[in-house]
Amino acid sequence: xLLKRKLYDKLLTLKKTLGGKRAFLxxxxxxxxxxxxxxxxxxxxxxxxxxxxxxNCPDEVKGYFQRHMNDLDTFFMLLSAFYGVKLHERDSLxxxxxxxxxxxARECVKYLVADGRYDYVETGSLIxxxxxxxxxxxxxxxxxxxxxxxxxxxxxxALGEAPIVDYIxxxxxxxxxxxxxxxxKAMLLFKQHMLVGGMPQSVVAxxxxxxxxxxxxxxxxxxxxxxxxxxxxxxxxxRSKVLSIFDQIPGLLSxxxxxxxxxxxxxxxxxxxxxxxxxxxxxxxxxNECFLCNDPNVGLSLNENRGYVKCYLGDVGLLVSxxxxxxxxxxxxxxKQILGDKLDLNEGMLYENAVAQALVANGxxxxxxxxxxxxxxxNDVEIDFIISNNSKLKYKICxxxxxxxxxxxxESLKRFREIFGARIAECYVIHPKNLxxxxxxxxIPAYMxxxx
Numbered sequence: 001x002l003l004k005r006k007l008y009d010k011l012l013t014l015k016k017t018l019g020g021k022r023a024f025l026x027x028x029x030x031x032x033x034x035x036x037x038x039x040x041x042x043x044x045x046x047x048x049x050x051x052x053x054x055x056n057c058p059d060e061v062k063g064y065f066q067r068h069m070n071d072l073d074t075f076f077m078l079l080s081a082f083y084g085v086k087l088h089e090r091d092s093l094x095x096x097x098x099x100x101x102x103x104x105a106r107e108c109v110k111y112l113v114a115d116g117r118y119d120y121v122e123t124g125s126l127i128x129x130x131x132x133x134x135x136x137x138x139x140x141x142x143x144x145x146x147x148x149x150x151x152x153x154x155x156x157x158a159l160g161e162a163p164i165v166d167y168i169x170x171x172x173x174x175x176x177x178x179x180x181x182x183x184x185k186a187m188l189l190f191k192q193h194m195l196v197g198g199m200p201q202s203v204v205a206x207x208x209x210x211x212x213x214x215x216x217x218x219x220x221x222x223x224x225x226x227x228x229x230x231x232x233x234x235x236x237x238x239r240s241k242v243l244s245i246f247d248q249i250p251g252l253l254s255x256x257x258x259x260x261x262x263x264x265x266x267x268x269x270x271x272x273x274x275x276x277x278x279x280x281x282x283x284x285x286x287x288n289e290c291f292l293c294n295d296p297n298v299g300l301s302l303n304e305n306r307g308y309v310k311c312y313l314g315d316v317g318l319l320v321s322x323x324x325x326x327x328x329x330x331x332x333x334x335x336k337q338i339l340g341d342k343l344d345l346n347e348g349m350l351y352e353n354a355v356a357q358a359l360v361a362n363g364x365x366x367x368x369x370x371x372x373x374x375x376x377x378x379n380d381v382e383i384d385f386i387i388s389n390n391s392k393l394k395y396k397i398c399x400x401x402x403x404x405x406x407x408x409x410x411e412s413l414k415r416f417r418e419i420f421g422a423r424i425a426e427c428y429v430i431h432p433k434n435l436x437x438x439x440x441x442x443x444i445p446a447y448m449x450x451x452x
Contacts, residue, residue, distance in 0.1 A: 001204045004157050005037055007147050012045060014143065015119070023109045023120035023139070025099075028147035029285040029314050030230065031223050033200040034123040035097050037147065041121070042093040049093040050085045054102040065105050072115050092118045100124040110139040125284050146285070148361045149198025149315040152450050156189055158203055164189070172444065172451040177434040183445065187432060190447035191339050194354050197317015199223055213335050220321040227286055234280065241277040249287065249313055250323035253349040257370075257382075259292075259310045271307040278309060288312045288356050290366035296386050296397050296420055300367045310368060312356040319353050341406075341432060348404035351446060352384060355402050355430055358449040359387060369399070369416065381415045387452065389425050396425030398452070403431040410441060428452070 011024065028034045035053070042049025052061060061082060068075035079094075080087050087094075099106045099122040112120060122142070150158065153165050164186055171178050178186060196206045201219040209215035231243050244265060252260055262270050281287035292308035293300050313319040324334055338347055356366055364387045373380035385400040397420070401413050413427055417440075429443040436443045444451075 001208065002036075002040065003033070003150065003154065003200055003203060005033065005147075005150070005154060007145065008037060008041060010145065011037075011041055011121075015045065018143070022143050023113050023122060023141055025122045025124070025142040025144045026147050027124060027144060027285065029149075030125055030226060031199055031201060032147055032149055032285070034147055035095075036200065038093075038095045038097070038121045038123055042095060046093045046119070047088045047091040048085055049095060050079060050083050050087065051095045051097060052079075052083075052105075053097040054100075054105060055098040057102060062102055062104070065102075065108050069108055069111055072111070072117075076117070087118060089117050094118050094120050096120065096122040098124055100126050107139065110141055113139070113141040126280070148285075149317075149357070150193075150200065150203055151198060151358060151361045152190065152193055152447055155193040155196075155198060155203065158207065159189065159192075161185075161189060168448055169451055171435060172448050175435065175437055175442065177436065178445075180434070183434045186447045187445060188339070190354075190445075194316050194350050195320055195335060195338060197315040197320070198357075199315055199317060202317055214329075216317070217321050217326070217329060220318050221326070224318060224322055227284075230284070238276040238280065241274055242280050245274070245277055245281065245311060246286070249311055250319060250349070252311060253319075253353060254323075257379075258349075258352070259308055259368075271309070275306070278311065281311065285314050287314055288360050288366060290356065290368055290385070293367040293369055293386055296367070296369055296399075297423060299395075300386060300388055300397070301365065304367060308370075310366075312353045312366075314357065314360075316350055316354040316357055319350060323349070348402075351404040351430075352402045354446065355385065355400070355449050359385060359452065362450065362452060364388075364452075371415075371419075381412045381419070383412060383416050397423050398426050398428060399424065400428045400430060400452075402446075403429060406431070406433055413441060414439075 014024065026034050026038065039049065039051060064075055064078050068078065076087055096105050106122060109120060109122065156162055156165050164182065167182065168178065168186060177183065195213055196202055196216045197220060199220065201223070202216040205219045206212065206216040231239060231246060234242065252258060262274060278289055282289050290310040290312065292305040293303050294305050295303040297303060313322060328334065338350070359366060367386045369381065369383040369386055370379045371381040383399045384402045387398050387400065389396045389398065399413060399416050401410060408431065410429055413429065417424060417427055427441045429441055430446050430449055431443055432446060433443065434445055435448065
């Protein structure tokens with residue numbers, strides 16, 4: 001079963017507008033669908049395509065890159081013969097799959113693009129990790145694109161519910177609630193997306209089993225095992241720390257503040273000791289980092305504090321399987337409770353992870369804000385996420401609070417608005433209820449996050 005991905009249309013647009021003097025580098029977590037997308041793109045949009053998987057590439061092919069860059073006629077002749085693919089000038093695509101496994105091929109992209117005969121798409125994870133860029137010159141010809149798990153729009157399309165997405169977006173733009181029945185339907189779709197996630201294999205298993213959550217869960221556990229195997233292969237200097245944080249993500253997100261307290265992980269732990277850890281998790285796109293912003297203003301990254309970090313899993317469906325073992329999912333009736341809005345603490349964890357995932361897929365970097373009140377001996381302002389409108393002339397920020405229950409307080413959001421009102425475009429609450437606007441705060445249902 002093929003799933004429609006928005007990145008396909010973006011690639012097609014870039015192909016038409018940029019011509020053949022550039023290579024595309026698609027970054028994404030393992031099993032997110034990069035290889036499938038590229039092969040479908042090559043099959044549909046070119047006369048032929050040649051696929052080199054560097055994760056399983058024979059030394060003979062690697063040797064071509066080392067010996068024949070000065071004679072590209074011979075290089076292409078050898079590739080064509082080895083893979084049995086006829087290459088057509090200006091109408092063939094060459095795919096370098098898992099290019100991080102053979103950095104030399106990535107370095108060669110500069111010469112191949114300059115030659116101009118064919119188009120190139122590279123795929124990979126851990127593209128920026130030190131071991132994978134050592135001793136190579138990164139080609140400036142790469143146009144880098146990120147691929148994420150299926151977002152809510154793509155998930156709806158896979159379930160044959162694409163029309164509701166346009167209706168949701170229209171309601172958001174007009175600031176009007178959905179019809180009650182359609183709101184219920186959209187929330188049910190969102191909960192299914194939250195439980196299944198957006199990893200293609202999990203979505204396909206869910207659909208082919210006629211919506212069996214257990215079938216999707218089996219695929220997700222295979223992916224989590226693959227991620228753990230990947231961690232065990234990395235540099236020994238930070239392997240144990242990466243594994244420790246990866247294993248603790250569900251526990252960290254189930255706490256009230258959700259941020260990583262390094263001293264709770266190791267007695268003398270601090271942020272500096274875990275810098276490589278979070279870089280690895282973020283670069284692999286297994287996890288999404290969210291840093292404290294001390295002074296929300298122009299350029300949120302200028303005021304980020306990396307000593308305070310929240311760590312969300314890159315796919316909320318994987319988080320469900322990571323948080324509960326197979327017996328817990330069934331014995332605790334997790335699916336039933338989430339679908340019925342009855343799993344307060346853990347549902348809050350999942351809601352917030354789902355929102356983080358949607359914001360990242362929309363191109364936002366994640367920041368949060370807290371203010372400690374010495375008189376009360378606690379934080380009196382806590383904002384889950386802050387995003388910007390990305391305007392260079394009229395820069396504004398949007399604070400977001402995520403509420404998984406239908407009863408809640410927005411005192412933190414009000415105090416934040418009192419402090420930073422001149423900098424704010426709009427304030428949002430993301431909750432399970434329908435859209436409403438109260439006291440200048442836009443309250444949107446969780447499925448509407450993709451509109452931000």
